[in-house]
Amino acid sequence: MKTHTTVYGLRHAIARNRAQGQRICFVPTMGNLHEGHLSLVKEAKLRGECVVVSIFVNPLQFGAGEDLDCYPRTLAADKEKLFAEGTCYLFAPTVDEMYPGGTGPQSQLSVPDITETLCGASRPGHFTGVATVVTKLFNIVQPDVAIFGKKDFQQLQVIRKMVDDMCMPVEVVGVDTHRAEDGLALSSRNGFLSDDERAIAPRLHQILQEYREAIANGFDNYAELERHAIRDLSAAGFEPDYFNICDAATLRAVTAKTEDIVILVAARLGSTRLIDNVTLILAPHGDCRMLG
16 A cells, blocks of 8 residues: 555556556545444445545534544554555645645535535535535546445535536445444544443434334324434433434435435534434335335
8 A cells, every 4th residue: 555645646646557447446534444434445445446545634624613623633543454455545635735725715616405404504614625625535536436434424415416516427436334233333533422422322323213113114294203303312311413304315305206215313422423324215105115
């Protein structure tokens, strides 16, 4: 595995692989890698010969009072994990390399509508920062395939819409959420949980599963389900941000035309903000099939 810290160095290296006809698969990350990230790398290896992983903590997607300064940075350990997975190239740029003009006023890419609810409503500007940095990374790497986790479901849908709207020649692949044995979705932010909070945290996924089961059994008063879920989250010790039952394609309210449902949750446990989701496929006659 070769590590590159400059745009020029990475582009020059990838050009040789591309000239050999190799398929370029890209996994963008912010580091502090866990098994969830490594599952994305494994998927990338199945889809192409040249696997590129980036590690960059993007300041544009962090708002005031968020955890940019304390976001865990574990580059040495991350390199070992990526080497063991057979990664071809690690791109680990500095902020100055990614934003040579600084992080002040600059060209940015915003994705309308789909970013205005859920995490987009709670974290203004977050998805503009995500879309901007992913566009820059796509321009640098020029991948054939990009791999993202489904835990950040709204982010995945934002990237898909961005790629479609901007005619980017990139196949976007979503990989199922990797979980601990007790069901908690793996996240770099889990390390911020105290022992007591870590014991409570799996309840987030359990509540999602309970309400998915209710829908699968025919309960379709979604507003009432959302209200009850918020109460359940609060009773379990969470500070809920949202619990929404949505059309998986639009992230808007479920309609008669909805084919797939996603239930998304964001809640704080102590100082840590956790997100998760589960999905259902609606069959033609109204039956449901549970996924994720």
